[in-house]
Each structure stands twice: as structure tokens, then as C-alpha cells.
Amino acid sequence: MQLPDTQAWAEAIAQAWCARLNAQPALHMCLPAGHTPTPVYAQMTRAVAGGRVSFHRATAFLLDEYGGLRKDDPGRCANMLRTQLLDGIDLPAQQFVGLDADAADLDALCRAHDQQLAQRPLDLAILGIGTNGHLGMNEPGTAADSLTRRVALHASTVAASGRYLTHAHLPTWGVTIGMKALLEAREVWLLATGEHKAAVIEHTLHGEISSAVPASLLRTHPNCVVWLDAEAASRL
Numbered sequence: 001m002q003l004p005d006t007q008a009w010a011e012a013i014a015q016a017w018c019a020r021l022n023a024q025p026a027l028h029m030c031l032p033a034g035h036t037p038t039p040v041y042a043q044m045t046r047a048v049a050g051g052r053v054s055f056h057r058a059t060a061f062l063l064d065e066y067g068g069l070r071k072d073d074p075g076r077c078a079n080m081l082r083t084q085l086l087d088g089i090d091l092p093a094q095q096f097v098g099l100d101a102d103a104a105d106l107d108a109l110c111r112a113h114d115q116q117l118a119q120r121p122l123d124l125a126i127l128g129i130g131t132n133g134h135l136g137m138n139e140p141g142t143a144a145d146s147l148t149r150r151v152a153l154h155a156s157t158v159a160a161s162g163r164y165l166t167h168a169h170l171p172t173w174g175v176t177i178g179m180k181a182l183l184e185a186r187e188v189w190l191l192a193t194g195e196h197k198a199a200v201i202e203h204t205l206h207g208e209i210s211s212a213v214p215a216s217l218l219r220t221h222p223n224c225v226v227w228l229d230a231e232a233a234s235r236l
Helices: 006-023 038-049 077-084 106-119 155-164 179-183 195-206 214-220
Strands: 028-031 059-062 064-066 124-127 149-152 173-176 188-192 224-229
Touching (some): 106 173
Parallel strands (some): 124 188
């Protein structure tokens, strides 16, 4: 769905999200951090404050998390999401499921995460997209059946992380929900804004469906909506 500008884009997504939550208050969601969803989260915070929607019965899973950063680093994905959204809505703390990159047994944490997602698949996965086509930290080459795991970040993803940090210690690895759980979600929304995303959106929607561009795998999903502003859609 193409919207004329970022403000209209954010308002339309928030309206649809409110409708989903009002129809299914116990929604299981996967949420990204980062710049792209920030205006959407601002709209949702206002909707909660205005009594138009509630997250009280919902569950939110963090899409991914950087490794090698201090727990209190504002650039950690969980901390960004708290600042952008969670601190302004009524989601109970115990209903936010993060990814602890500092876990003593990271493999066990990832297995437990996948077990939880297998018991009840995501109702809605909200995703951003990297300029190399990654979803979460599922970098190019990720298989469609990949699980939650530790991953090495591509150079472009490492460089992009600097936008969120106030220091030069850029993360080179992270933990991410795998493509399997994302593709098994009942509904997927892919969000993109800006001209710098136009090329990867063109490839995602019209190029070869391949793990070389993980976002292209969403074209195999039966219920995926791509939300674009005019700049992100400029090459379509």
C-alpha cells in the first residue's frame, strides 16, 4: 500500500493496527526497533492515551537484538523499543518477550523462544527492511526455515547500527527471530520509507524470490501487506 508521505503512511498503519487490536485484544505481535516504525509508534502511543486502543491483553516479541552492547545502551533494540513505544502504552511488562543477547546459554534461550512461537504462532509480524534485504537480522543467504539464533551482521548492517549509537563500538553480531517464525505468522506487515529503500523494495517485489534477498521470501506468504511512502515506492 502506497501512501503520499510519511505522516499519512504512519496514520494509515496505526489505524489498521488499532483495528487489529480492537478485534483481537490478545494479539501476538513481533515488533522491530529502529527509525522506520518510530512515527507509527508515536501514533499508537497517542491512540492508547486517547483510549482508542489497548495493549493490555496483547503480547509483544522483540524482533532482534544487538550483541556486545551494555544492557543500558540506548542503542540496544529493546531499549529503543521501550523509548519509542512500550513506555507509552499499557502493555504489561511480563507480556514483552525480549531477546537477551547476554544470556549465559544463548542457544537454550533461542530454543525456548522458538518453542514459545511454535506453541502459538505470531498473529502479526511487523517488520522493517534493510537496504540489503534483511528482515530483522536475517541477513542475505538466510534460509526460509531458519530459527531464532545468534547471527553475524553484514558490513552494511554494522554500519547502519551507528545511527542508533552515541559511541564507535558498533555491534558485529546479534540475535534474531528466524525466517521460519516470521513466515508462519498469520499476517505480515513490511514497512519502508525513504528513497534509500526504493531499490531494495523494487527487488523485493519484482526480483527473484531468493534467500539472497530475504525480504523477497515474503512473496510466498499468503497474507503480507507492504506499507510504503511515495519515496520508498518511487521505483515501482
